[in-house]
Every structure is written in C-alpha cells, then in structure tokens.
Amino acid sequence: MNIFNSDGWFARIFGTIGDIIVVNILFIICSIPIFTMGASMSAMYYTLLKKQRTDETGGIIKLFFRGFKDNFKKSTIAWLLFLLIAFVFSLDFNLFGKGGPQENKLMYYTSVIFFILICFIAIYLFPVISAFENTLKNLILQSIYMAAKNFIFTIIIMILYTLPAYFLLASPQVFMVGIFILIVCGFGLIAYLSSFMFIKAFSPYLEDVTKQYTDDDPDSWMRSNEVSDDPSGESDSKILPDKSSSDQVSSSQKDSRKVTKKLEVSNANK
Template identity: 35%
Template sequence: MSFFSLDSKFSQIMSRVFDLMMLNIIFLIMCIPIVTIGANFTAMYYVTLKMIKNEETYIFRTYWKSFRENFKQATAIWLILLAVLIVLILDLLLVMKMPGAITYLRFVFLVLICFEAMVLSYVFPVLSRFDNTVKNTIKNSILMAIRHLPWTIMILLVNLCPLLIYVFSTTKIVSYLILLMFLLGFSTVALGCSWFFVNKIFPFYMPEEEKEVLTPEEESLRALEAMDRPSPLTDRSNDAAAAETTDAAPADAAAETASEEKSASPAEQPETDE
C-alpha cells in the first residue's frame, strides 16, 4: 500500500487533523458572540463524539445541526453557569481581601469553583448526547461528575492541559501554544475528553442488549431510561409503568371479547384480507 494512498494510515491521520482544524476554526468564529459559547461547545462535542465512534461526519453540516437544535438549552445552561462562576470568583476575591479568619473561606470558594469546572466539563457533552430539560441536564451532569470522579479528574486535566503548559512554559513555547490553540487546540482537547465519555462514561448508561441501529432521538430516550435503573441520576417516574398498565387494560379487554366471540360462534371462519 502506498504511503500517500487514501487508505494508508498517514492519509487517515492527516484527514483527521484537517477535520479537527476545520472544526476548531468554525468553533472560534461562532464563539465571537460570547452568548453562543455554550451552543458552540455542545456542537463541537457532538462532532468529536462521532469522531471517536468512527462515524462518518460532514464537519460543518453536523456542527450546524447540533448548534441549531441545542441553541436554546445550551445558551440557557451557559448563562446560568457563567453567572454562578462570576459570583464565585467575585466572592473569592472579596474574601481574600478581608482581614482575619474569614480569609479561610477562600478554600470553600476554591472548592466550589473546582466543582463548577467539573460540571462545565460534563454539561455540554451530556447535552450533545442526550435529550433532556435544562434542569435535568445540569442535574445529571453533576451526578455523573461525582459518580465517575476518577475519570472526571482526568477530563479536568485534559481541559486544563493548555493552561498548565502556558503557566509553566517559556515565552517561545507559549507563542507556539497560542498558534496551536487557534489552529486545532480546542477541537483536539474536546476530542481527548470525548474519548473518556465514549469509552468510560456514557456506555455505563447505554443498554447492552440493544444492538439494533437507532435514531439519535431513540438512542437518547433509551439511554436515559437505562440511566434511571442503576443510578439516581433522575427521579424515578411511574409514568411509563402507568402508561403500560393503561395500554394493557384495553388490550386484555379486547382479547377477552375476542375469546368470547370465538367461543360463541366456533363455526365462524376469520375473514382474510385481499
């Protein structure tokens, strides 16, 4: 096989790098209005999750599909969490300037800021993968982050990797890092985090017995149903059981009626459709 053939490993790697570069540029351009950052993170994770699963994707078309469908929910979640983060940072700065023992409260606010960083690491991938309300998406993200704490720490480290390199590097390396972030930094970080979600976290909530190909909507609904069974991610609801009972009652009544009619006229032959 030729080194530069379309089926070679080199060509596949370069194709993936080009896709990540396109995704990163689209992400940066669409993030210019700061209010759209949440929707853009959701759309980017929607694409990178598909990349990890080796699903064929058309970068812009797939990105725009998720951006359009999740814009309202993602924007609401982003504004809520951004407001909470700003309040926590302002409180931290205020406490650090106060004299006396009250300064020890800074550790409390630091823990809360780290906790919000965990939620931010989960909420947009979860929104891109599962259909739910704003409240339940945030709630499930919190519970997932706590439940999978070791993987959450790994995801946080991947997200903070560019920042850590920036802090502990020389000026020359920092300049290259900034260029790299503009070219494919954000999409590469999202791809790295997506590996953990696809292989270590989301499968926990996916029914193993389901092998048939499902639409994204059906897959999301079944995943959330599976999530209810093993964990308290969402409040258990009896609506589904009530609906099954309600549906079963007329079916039983119809079966009994059919049985009575059959026993009353055994000589009658069933009609056939022509």
Template identity: 30%
Template sequence: MKKLSIDHPFFCCMGNLGDMILLNLIFLLTCIPVITIGTAQTALYRVMLRRVRKESSYPVKEYLEAFKEEWKQGTASWLPFLVIGGVLIFDVMYLGREWSIWGVGTGVLISVWCIFASYVFPVQAQFENTTKNIWRNAAFMAVRHFPCTILIVFVNLIPVLCFLAGGAVMQLTAPIYLTAGFSLAARVNAELFGKIFKKCM
C-alpha cells in the first residue's frame, strides 16, 4: 500500500484547520478583557494576511508577537469604537422598533461604524502609520472598493445576524464560531483585503 506523504492535501487541510482552531481560541481569549479587542483583531489579520501571501509558518507565535507589538496602537484605535458602539447600542435599545428620523440616523451611524471597524484593524495590520492616517486610509479604501466593503462587512456581521435570529440558528452557529468561525471569517476577508492592499502598494 502506498504511504501518504505529509504534503498530501488531506494532511495540509487538517493542518490548516488545526491552525484556524488554535488561532480562533487564542483570539477569543485575548478578546475577553474587551479593551483588547482591537489589538486582537489586528494580530489576527496580520497572521491571515501573511497566510494569503504564503509567508506564515508559525501562526500562533506570529499572533502573540503581533498582539504584543500592536497593543498600544490597537487599544488607541479600539477605544473610540468601544465608546461610540456603546452609545449606538443604547440608542437602539432605547428606540426599540420606533421608526423616526432619529432611528434612521442611528442606522446610518451603525453602518458607518461597521464599515470603519471592518477596515481600520486590517489596515493597521498591513501598514505602519499613525492612528490618524490609518483611519483616513481605511475610509478611503472602504469608499473606493465599496463592493468589496459590502461583502467584508457582511462576513463580519454573520455571527451578529445569527445571534439576533436566535433559536436553532444561534444554536447551530455558536459552536462553529467558538471553534473556528472568527479565524475563518478573517481568512476569507484577508483574501479580499490582500487584493485591495495590493492595489495601494
């Protein structure tokens, strides 16, 4: 019987899946303090962007190194999102299902929040720059590549939509995201960001 090589597609697939699970676990653990979510996203995207370029060999080690390096700037970038997001959630809870100009305005602000939150940390993971310029570049890229932006935001919102759906949908998807969902979503988006960043470099 012919022996399978470690380069066989099956073993490569299992190895990649194992990496996704480990990265997902460490990502969730580093998000627990909440204030570290921005840094965790930056670190995750740095690893995923390297995997897109086939430059990643030790993803967990690279994640920890990136988390340490991006701690200061990642926190500075995340704090405005945390504060504004909290205010927007309060508005949604306060408004309920009421349809008004205020409600429409809140919906627009939530959309802008989601777009910026989807771009700022991948941009920070790819480019060394000031926080101000990262936000400016993120806005420019999001508008210039708007079709990709819609898809990226949708991928990021899938767990939120599943949570809001509740019931069987939430019960089915929760184990997936607790196991490898967030890292897989970042991997999908990294493919899109890789193409966007290539045009900007």
C-alpha cells in the first residue's frame, strides 16, 4: 500500500495536522472581538466533531464558518453569561482572599469550588451547542447532565485546558514557546483531543449518519431536531432522518427525548 496516496495513513496524519492548524487560526481570528469567542469555540467544535464523525475531507474553512453562523446567537449569549459569572467570582476572590477571618476563608474556598463547577459546565456547553438543537436553557441543562455523567472525561478535558496555563506561567522561556504553540495549533489541538471524548459522551443521543446523507444535507450530521411547542420546554433529540427511511427510523429509534427528559425517566424507573 502506498502510504502517500490520499487514503494512506501518512496523508491522513498530515491532513489532520493541517485541519488543526487551520481551525486554530480561524478560532483566534474570530475570537479577536472577545465577545465572539463563544461562537468561535462552537464553530471549532462543530468542525472537528463533524470531521471525526463523518470522516469528511476538505472544506474546513466552509465548515467552520457554517458552524460560526448557525451557532452564533446561542454561543454568544452563553459566552457573555460565562464572562459575567467569571467577573462576579473574581470579585468574590478579591473580597475574601485566602487570608483574614475563618469565615472569609470558607467563603473563598466555597467560591473556588462553585467556579470550578461552572467551568465544568462551560467545557461541555459549547460542544453541546454545536451538536444539538434546542433552547439555550435546555442546552445548559444538558451540559450539566453530561458533565456529571461523564465525570472522568470532564476531569481529563479540564486538565487539557488548564495544563497549558500552568506551563505558560512556569518561566519566561516556556511562556514564549507556549504562546507560539497556542498561536500555531494549541487551541485546535486541545479541541481535537477533547472531541474524541465528546463524541463518546454524545453518542447515546445521536443516530448514525451516513456519508451520503451528510453530503445531501450537510447540516444534519449531528443535529438533534427542532424545538417543540411543548410548554415544558422539552424537545426531541435525534438526527434528522433520511426522507426515504423516516418511518423506519421513527419506529426503531430509542427514546428520543433530550437528556433532561431521560434523567427524569431514569429517576422514575428507580
């Protein structure tokens, strides 16, 4: 087998490296206004998750901007909300600090714990927004559920995000090298490694999508249906079925409720 042909492992490895670099650069450029960083993060995960799930080749820039556009509103609101929460917690950290009375120490460590929990949720929120369609409220609830259910993945992904910050602060020499790596491929590499775990976490709520159908409807790859008019706020969570086999999919599909509903069903069965 020729390792240099388009299907060889050599070409695949360098193709993946190229995708990571391109996505990383697009993420940085689209995050410059700061308030668009949430949409950039969702677009980055949309691109990487789609390519991993469908093994699609080419069109990386087109995929990124499709994800950026489709998820802009919800991702931006979620990002601004996260920034507001982070700002409030930063005030708490400065107010209570580590020193002072015992009550201040208790409030300080309580704030730290709650902020870490918020970060756990934020880790899942933007990939969830990129993969599922629902109200922002339900997407946040889904992120909470997945962060708790896949706690080992949550810890590993948290380490992937925080480890670079640790090395950046280690020394001035490491800082410069670290900044260079982040600019070239750092953010994209972290998202790429994380996406393997997100695919594993999301898979129970996603139907298999064929490559042919993805080509026919490129936005259907991981989309979980339209928001229903149910006043309870619950909605179906499934991949849009192929028109030619919609009856078959609907009859053979597992409970298609969102994970918030699955959680309620699970508790009811206990």
